[in-house]
Amino acid sequence: MKCPKCNNPISSLKVWLISRWSFVKCKKCGTRSGRKINIQLFIISILLFSGYLIFNFSLLFIIWVLIVTYIDAYTVRLVPKDEQDGV
């Protein structure tokens, strides 16, 4: 993940901390960013849900969640909080 304002890299692990109501803060410029609500979020949700239907709560499901979240963390688009509020 990268800061949408200054392109400073942000740890991809922090994607876990982002929700509709929480944000990651850029260490460099202090911009608070949330994730963009887009088709990607929709696809990730479908993948997680179908993984649950296929694997239930097994070890495979946990591995599946890790893979999907990993891909998500590297492809997610961040938007600054102030811009998000304006929409």
Ligand SMILES: [Zn+2]
């Ligand atoms: Zn920044």
